[in-house]
Amino acid sequence: MKLTIIGCYSATPRIVGQTTSQILESRGHVFLIDCGEGTQLELRRHKVKFNLIKHIFISHLHGDHYFGLIGLISTFRLLNRDADLHIYGPKGIKEIITIQLKKSNSWTNFNLYFHELENSCSELLFEDNRIEVFTIPLDHRIYTNGFLFKEKPFDRKLLINQIKANNIDKAYFRKLKQGSDVYNKEGKLIKNSSVTTIGRKSKSYAFCSDTAYNECILPLIKNVDVLYHESTFLELHKNLCIKTKHSTAKQAAIIAKKASALKLILGHYSSRYTDLQLFKSEASTIFENVLLARDGISFNF
């Protein structure tokens, strides 16, 4: 998986500080998560191929997470996109986008599918043979979801020498990769484990923003490889967290620890802080493997 932080600041775009948007690349998919104003320009800067984005996940309808969506859709249209586009987001997002298309007397020349969400339980949004995407219901001022991206098990790796030695026909390779035992050319049953080995480890990524401290999400994100958890504030401003339903860096770290996540990425910083290292320091007192999101950087995992 490769995660590119397009923007990781809260509230309002600034000259240094884009609002939330991320690109997650996994097994051939290019997922866009949230889409603050100006996201399309940042995608151009990062040379993300627009046509590869087929699924956009919007956490909630605060502007810093979606004001760039209508512009991106319009640009797709102007660039004569033909690939289907799926948008997953809170109920209301369809009305917001379609009213703007309607008032400009235009429509998309590609298929635009809205998947409107209103469930307070986790649900499966997308699945193919490579990956599954689930919602993570969050606790914010308005209806909000995080998203869990779980790669499906990779194929087992073939041990070519053992396969040759066991005289197995090529026609069975697919079955072997999927873990089945097969018969060889002489009709003898060959145990899968004797001719294959474990494949690449599947990874998982959880995006949790915006949210108050919320232990309800723990079962959903248990053992996740990488957790992006918002940390709008430091403990110093915990009172603001309660009022605005955001989290501190320490709270994000507690969630990461309790979920046994392997890595924690912090983001969604309030612009009141100039030194982001303070977030890392605060979270590191609780959880060891803390990384800081910054606009434009990528994480490979």
Place this chain on the structure above:
Amino acid sequence: MKLTIIGCYSATPRIVGQTTSQILESRGHVFLIDCGEGTQLELRRHKVKFNLIKHIFISHLHGDHYFGLIGLISTFRLLNRDADLHIYGPKGIKEIITIQLKKSNSWTNFNLYFHELENSCSELLFEDNRIEVFTIPLDHRIYTNGFLFKEKPFDRKLLINQIKANNIDKAYFRKLKQGSDVYNKEGKLIKNSSVTTIGRKSKSYAFCSDTAYNECILPLIKNVDVLYHESTFLELHKNLCIKTKHSTAKQAAIIAKKASALKLILGHYSSRYTDLQLFKSEASTIFENVLLARDGISFNF
């Protein structure tokens, strides 16, 4: 008047090429004309004081002219603006903005007034003792207005030496500035022209974008000091103008000439052209005083 070009490209924002937005400063007013995506960031770059913007004029509901508006309004709210804000734009703009505020469960903490337009004749939008703003109905694919900003006559200048010699009381200075004859301390009628001289020349600015070539606007913009007229295309692509209801640089120049404008500023360029001088060359064959809009530059007139 001072005109700052925030963005002057058509269709879609690019790394080099903001979509339409302008700031017009005139007699203490700071008017925002159109508001493409990312305008708030460009306003920050140009150090425009947000609180001074009290009137926003939106020409039409194509995204490259208004997608930045909701973000700007939201940012005003987050920055605790208290000044009133007036938005003038086509019918539908109120619904688009309010639905987005509603879905985010927020409202502005300042007075937000929508002045929705649907008239096909020119109308007076705003007037005070310093300036008047009129619509200029344009001919585009959807309902569109340009805007005419006309400074009211400046006060006449007092000739202090003559005033002293004529023994006029200070109480009459306001009347003198407004052009009235007054009585002096001895009760003698003093002709205004003998103790004042003509004041600063009032200026006018017409913004015309987006529009096909349209002579109907000529009476409205007759003798305007500065005309901004869109020139999306060159004559080379005149066929596209007809299809999309835009203008060529030559057509913009014909309008400027027929209106006896003093200066013409070209803009709203299609991104297909890399050399903007071609626009100036084409227009200059018809009209002498041609200037090119470029993102970030200002014109004083």
